[in-house]
Amino acid sequence: MAETTASTTVSANASAPDSGTIDAAQASSKKDDISHRLYEDVLALLLGTMVVSLGVTLYSESVLVTGSTAGAALLIEHATGLSFGLIFFVINLPFYWLAFKRMGVAFTVKTFIAVGLVSGFSKLTPMMVDFQMLNPVYAAIAGGALMGIGLLMLFRHRAGLGGINILALYLQEHFGIRAGYFQLAVDMVILVIAFLTLPFDKVLLSILGAVILNLIIALNHRPGRYFSAR
Template identity: 90%
Template sequence: MTKPIARTTNSDTPKKDDISHRLYEDVLALLLSTMVVSLGVTLYSESVLVTGSTAGAALLIEHATGFSFGVIFFVINLPFYWLAYKRMGTAFTIKTFVAVGLVSIFSKLTPMMVDFTMLNPVYAAVAGGALMGIGLLMLFRHRAGLGGINILALYLQEHFGIRAGYVQLAIDMVILIIAFLTLPFDKVLLSILGAVVLNLIIAINHRPGRYLAAR
């Protein structure tokens, strides 16, 4: 007499539904993550520092021209949405568009609600980089980004297994080298420190196969 074969399940292997987020979870994540990023951007703006990606380019333009970071950041990201739609899907593109819009708004409102009478530039570099890294990590885990280089970094991770943090770090170094032409030497060094903090957070915590940016 043969014994019935017991069905076994691997509880360590997540099902597709196990990693899906509900709508309210995505909404909360988009709001909280963009608020965190905007606070980090405010620390950088107040200390005349820059970061990488399109946010870094927007900060450079703000420091050079005096135009609002929020407006520059929103406009500079517009060309990247087509790549996001073609490569990452409709849901990712919509969430990213909303996230960029929220950062543009929050970065304008945050200085009106927070006043820095004394801000150590070293603290601003480390804390600002950490805040932006944490905010980006939240966005990545909810299949969103902040446009620009984030889209390229996530695409390379999803399709080639290259960690998004390392791609971001390499491109950010190029942007920060350009910053030497417009900012004092010590400000650029502190900006590099912040970029390292930001991208280490992403590289350590966001690995291929754990959270997917697009279905």
């Protein structure tokens, strides 16, 4: 899900051939940097993960998928009936060491907490909301938008949802494999599996939701528009 766009945004910076413009913008904007207080980070983690979890619940109830580890977790849930929250939490465990090495302690801790909250909220939300009639088109649009908005909140507070994007950045740094291409390849594999296991209309709606999610991130999380000291 969710993290698909994280890799696109972060990897674009990591692989840009000319980072001078970004560095200059950052240097000239140091005085305008926004330093988040602890309670602001806490609120962002709680609200961001709650919004993401609602989007995931819409996808889960409508048998839709998204990219990266969230998409893999949804596919496993659809195939086995296991809880998305549990699957999502376990799938992300191997990536925290890479997050620590690549992104630092603060990002890793926030991401671990965010993944745990999404796992918990994804389990709790269906108990609080009853979807007796849910239009799949609405679920794709609203779910994609909610996940995009929730991710945007997390990104602006130096947090993420772990997963493939961290591995993609690691492979780019150590083996020269472009992070964006690797992320795209993983998402294509998830999409192919979805084509083989889900109805065709569900796959098309999943693609629609992914486009909406990525547009929200692309239009609202551009380098140079938002700075945070931590």
